[in-house]
Amino acid sequence: MERNNNIPIRNIYYMLSYAYQTLNLSEYKQIGTEKFDNVKELYTKILSIGIPILIRGGLSKGYISVEETSNVIKGKIDINSTIKKDALVNKKVAVVYDEFSENVLLNQIIKAALVYLSSSNKISQKMRRLFYGMLPYFTEVSDVELDLKLWKNVRYNRKNIRYQFIVDVCRYLYEQLLFDESSTSQMMKEVQDEQRLSSLYEKFIYAFFKRETKYKVSHPQIQWMVDDEFTDALPIMQTDLVLQKDNKTLIVDAKFYSDNMVARFEGGAAKQKSGNLYQIFTYINNWKKEPDETVAGILLYAKTTSLSQPNHIYHIKGNQIIVISLDLQQDFSGIKDNLLAYANQFFA
Secondary structure: OOOOOOOOHHHHHHHHHHHOHHHHOHHHHHHHHOOOOOHHHHHHHHHHHHHHHHHHOOOOOEEEEEEEEEOOOOOEEOHHHHHHOOHHHHOOEEEEEEEEEOOOHHHHHHHHHHHHHOOOOOOOHHHHHHHHOOHHHHOOOOOOOOOHHHHHHOOOOOOOHHHHHHHHHHHHHHHHHHHHHOOOOHHHHHHHHHHHHHHHHHHHHHHHHHHHOOOEEEOOEEOOOOOOOOOOOOOOEEOOEEEEEOOEEEEEEEEOOOOOEEOOOOOOOOEEOHHHHHHHHHHHHHOOOOOOOEEEEEEEEEOOOOOOOOOEEEEEOOEEEEEEEEOOOOOHHHHHHHHHHHHHHHHO
16 A cells, blocks of 8 residues: 655645635735644644634534523423423423523534643644643533544534634644554554545645636536436435536546555556446436536546556546546645646646
8 A cells, every 4th residue: 555645744735725715814824934844733833823713703602402400491391301300399390492602513622622732742832832721712612522523513504614624624633643643553544644635635626626717616416317216325426526618527536545546466457446437437427418518527536656656548438537646745836737737638
């Protein structure tokens, strides 16, 4: 398995800048001129600036369900709970009501991250003290154990979208620290590393084309072309990126792996990953296209250190499928030129 984690810190910063336009705010400008020895330092610096910005803007609030016994009736009376707790003996009833509070999941995640970072020996003492000094602003927020499962329950809306960048960076940093502390095998660490950067890579590719080109940029779900309208249990086809111009459509699927091609046995010929080809082929064939529309697909891999890299163009049943690898270790101007060239080659 080939490593794919030697991306220069500067390029990770650029990827973050595209994926989260928040990083372009004046408060973060100093980060672009600093040098970092590792990605942990970059994430830590971002949080040291970003969390105070959230605090100054006021912590987000939401309605949470509260259950308690009270001698004041508010909300709904829970008869079963009242009986079980013998609350009537003390002239009280069990009630359930909604309270507008800061004690919401997003704040719980940030507080948990602050607690974790303020005691982690993986970051500098100066930063630990800084994070510890932010905790008093979260006194009304419950303590939760920091766990990757927390992020699966996060939901954003117009009122809390300003949290997304910081909450995501909290995850990136936590995963990086967890990765460093793990005693798992080298192969498992490579798999974990691949998963950490995959999400950022997808966000970056989408945001780059949104900002740098005039193509119509979207990431729609593709509906299955069924004959009888029965779609129960069919998997969702969620695209990473779709570029459109005039009567041409390019479906882009971003892939970040530790190895981009596979061999059936050691020393054997490297082949495309069949699942990825099936996926992009299915996307193309289920795209509801206009009579004069040309649709193609591209598998955009992040390049690894392996000698065998995908760089092929296939024509299958009248469909063009481009398979290519993007070198994230080159200067960022080269990354930018490559991405624009991949798209322009199709649309030209």
